Structures are given as C-alpha cells and as structure tokens.
Amino acid sequence: MLQAASGPGAVGAASPTAPIAGAGGGAGIVAAAAGEVGQAEQPPGSNDSPRIAMYRKATAGAPGPGPWCAYFVSWAARQAGTPVGPNGQGSGSVDALYAWAQQTGRAQPAGSGYTPKPGDLIVWDEHIGIVENVLPNGSIQTIEGNSSDRVSRRTHEAGSALGYIRTG
Helix, strand or coil: CCCCCCCCCCCCCCCCCCCCCCCCHHHHHHHHHHCCCCCECCCCCCCCCHHHHHHHHCCCCCCCCCCCHHHHHHHHHHHCCCCCCHHHCCCCCHHHHHHHHHHCCCEEECCCCCCCCCCCEEEECCEEEEEEEECCCCCEEEEEEEECCEEEEEEECCCCCCEEECCC
16 A cells, blocks of 8 residues: 645645636646645655645545655646546545546556556556656656655656556
8 A cells, every 4th residue: 555835836725625727637637736846745754744734635534644645646636626536535545546547447557558648647556646748759757746755757667657547
C-alpha cells in the first residue's frame, strides 16, 4: 500500500475543494498540479506541511501524515472539477485509486497500446503521478507529489509504469 498559506505554487482558492476557474478535465488537472511544483515537506522527510495537509483534506477519511502522492493527484483532479475515486472523494491509496479505475473502465494497463494524455494519472507500484506530456520518443513527463519530499516534475521512460487512469 502505499497550506493553507499561499506562496509559490498556490493555485486557485486556498480551499481544498474550490475548483480552478475556467480549467477542467486533463488540462485543468495539469494546471492545478503545475501550480504546486516545488511545494515541499516541512520539515523534510515528515510527509507533512500546511499545503500537504490541504491535499489530504481534499479526500474523504484522510488520516494524518503519511505517503501523499495519491492525496496530491486526488486534490489536483478535484481542483479541475474532475474528481477521482468512488463518489469523487479521492483516495490516499494508489491501490484504491487503481481498483476504482478498473471497476469504472478507466484503467489502462501498460502494454495495452494506450497512449496517455495530459491529465491522466500514471501508476507505478505504490506511487502515482499526473501525466503532463508525452514526448515524441514516448517518454512521459509527469508532475508527482511526494517525489523527493516535494511536488516535482519528472521524466520517465516509456513502459516504466504499471498503467494509467484515464481522467477524460
């Protein structure tokens, strides 16, 4: 299994549930996530900060600090008006999000021939991120929460993921 303060990366309203005006679907998810790049754990290694606590609060039944990549993608999807998880409440569990995607026909296993789109969720073993872009060589550019204790941009080789969750 797996801030309320504004500042660098603040997006939309400080509310964990207020959608971003004018943005929706995959583009809205990417916009929400991109605005958070650089948000970091305070103190480092704590799995917490005021902003990370806000990501947790965007999901139902969120416990205290712990791995937060799934909270982050749930928050970004909700910000875009495209909530994920049963009844749209998001999840702090990568496994639960992928199980929901399988049950709703949104899961796309690696090797299925599916090309992810910006805003789709990319799933690895016990980690999840947001597809920002697919490069011509097939590499996937992502925005991930809880990557080196912060929201980070990464590039992954094609085929490195276990699968994807279609959000649009």
